[in-house]
Amino acid sequence: MTNTIPDIVIARLPIYMRELCRLADEGEKTTTSSQELGKRLGISSAQIRKDLSRFGEFGKQGTGYHINYLINQLRQILHLTEEWPVVLIGAGYLGHALAHYHGFQHRGFRVVRVFDNDPVHIGKIMNGVKVQDVKELYKSVLADQIKIAILTVPTEAAQEITDILVEAGVTSILTYAPIQLKAPSFVNISYSDPVIQLQQMAYYLRPQSEQS
């Protein structure tokens, strides 16, 4: 059943989970409703109920959802009950920011290896992890059976690194390089490109030439 669920539904589950965790952290109540969640997220309550109902019955008419129970169910659905080891390639400013990102903690991921090709970075300690020479990338990823990678390398290196990662068994790649990567269809690639996001918003702005 689970393999028939649209990607767009899966994409919303982590957003529900993040808001549920915030509700739990606020500690004011133990239950919530699709109305409350929807209001906080700017998503219709009907959409939330429909999305969640694809995975089972999590709430009761009248009492709503038990926050911690629903968080745990979403963790199971999203395969986040155990921490995933993550390899980070690129130890520049962005890589540094990600290696030290507090948001990974308790959210299912841990950067366990960092690689770079620049002698300036190799050997540095980033959040407890020593930056390794990218030459060791294939062997290390394979040996550790790492499935998830984050790429903060320059555009011109992104495809070559991707090829090595896929060869070593990585099947999920989050990339910050502004280039479309080629990989077999069983590899999931998620892009983070600030310009694409800014361009999507610029459409809704009044053109500068029309502004006073």
Next chain:
Amino acid sequence: MTNTIPDIVIARLPIYMRELCRLADEGEKTTTSSQELGKRLGISSAQIRKDLSRFGEFGKQGTGYHINYLINQLRQILHLTEEWPVVLIGAGYLGHALAHYHGFQHRGFRVVRVFDNDPVHIGKIMNGVKVQDVKELYKSVLADQIKIAILTVPTEAAQEITDILVEAGVTSILTYAPIQLKAPSFVNISYSDPVIQLQQMAYYLRPQSEQS
């Protein structure tokens, strides 16, 4: 007519434009087809034709799209014919990476002001821009009529900064803080949260407990 176009269609236009720019840079040809674009992007050619046809007739049966012409048309549709000034708040590692990001060039945006509240960062020069005290944020953004902001501040500061930005006239915010921001409905907020992207991909991974 344009205000009836779904957000999801608008969201794809920058991705088409980025690929068209890459085709132009490769310099091998002056025209392309929805088939070629679709193959490079992993999007169906029918989808591309349908999306583009909402804005007019850009291609001809048989000859396809003229690459540079289509790039220019998309620039106009997305309001990217002039460079938008952008304010960046947060001059830490992530802010530093964004201030020096080459991808902004020629893609419609330029970071013209950088703010931080940390004396360690204030006064530093980042890619030619001097980091200012965040106390000056409201006045500067208002005076420069800046409409677009990038937030790389800690979670606990994100809402307060957002309130100041909106008050000063900003209507597009790209935020890296892992928190849902509250703003009036005319403000567009785009989130960049690496953990959400990783969690969306984890669903498609075989649970670690099931791996050998």
